[in-house]
Amino acid sequence: MDPLSITTGCVTLVTTITKLTVRINGFVREVRGARSDLDAVSRELHSLTTVLEMLAHDAGDTACSAFPPSLAQQVAGIVKNCGGVVSQIEASLKKHGGESARLKKGVQWSWSGKCDMEQLRSSLEAHKSALDIALQMVEM
Numbered sequence: 284m285d286p287l288s289i290t291t292g293c294v295t296l297v298t299t300i301t302k303l304t305v306r307i308n309g310f311v312r313e314v315r316g317a318r319s320d321l322d323a324v325s326r327e328l329h330s331l332t333t334v335l336e337m338l339a340h341d342a343g344d345t346a347c348s349a350f351p352p353s354l355a356q357q358v359a360g361i362v363k364n365c366g367g368v369v370s371q372i373e374a375s376l377k378k379h380g381g382e383s384a385r386l387k388k389g390v391q392w393s394w395s396g397k398c399d400m401e402q403l404r405s406s407l408e409a410h411k412s413a414l415d416i417a418l419q420m421v422e423m
Contacts, residue, residue, distance in 0.1 A: 289355060292362040293339035299369055300328050300335075310376050317379075317392045317400075324372065324404045331365065331411040334418060338362075341421050350421060358417045365410045372403050 307325055311318045338358065342350060350358070379396040 287342070289342035289350065289358055289362070290339045292359060292366075293335040293342070296362055296366050296369065297332050297335050297339070299366065300332050303369055303373055304328060306373060306376055310380055313380060314392050314396075317396065320392075320397050320400050320404075324400055324407070327404050327407045327411065328369075331407060331414070334411055334414045335362070335365075338414060338418055338421075341418070354417060354420060358414065361410055361413050361417070365407070365414075368403055368406045368410065372400070372407075375399050375403065 304325060307321050307328075311321050342355075342358075375396060379391050
C-alpha cells in the first residue's frame with residue numbers, strides 16, 4: 284500500500300464528511316429533537332477530519348514518509364471502514380428524514396434513530412482513535 288493511496292483515501296473521506304456535515308445540519312433543522320445526538324456525531328466527524336488531514340499530509344510528504352508497509356495497509360483499511368460508517372450515517376439520516384411530517388420524523392428519531400446514531404458515533408470514535416494511534420506511530 285503506497286502513501287499516495289492513503290492520501291487519496293483520506294482526502295476522499297474528508298470530502299464525503301464535509302458533504303455529510305451539511306446534510307446533518309439540514310436534518311437538525313427538520314428534526315429538532317435530534318440536535319444533541321447529531322452534535323456529538325458532528326464533533327466526532329470534525330475530530331476525524333483533523334486526523335485524516337494530518338495523515339494525508341504525512342503520507343503525501345514523501346521526504347518524511349515513515350509509513351511501514353504493514354502500517355500503511357492497516358491505515359488504508361481503517362480509512363475504508365470509516366467510509367462505511369459515514370455511509371451508514373447518511374443512510375440513517377435518509378431513513379429518518381424523507382417526506383413525512385415533522386412530528387412523525389421526531390417520533391421515528393426517538394424510537395430508533397437515536398440508538399442507531401449512538402452506535403455509529405461510537406464506531407467513528409473507535410476508528411478515529413485507531414487512526415490517531417497510527418498517526419502517532421508515524422510521528423515517532
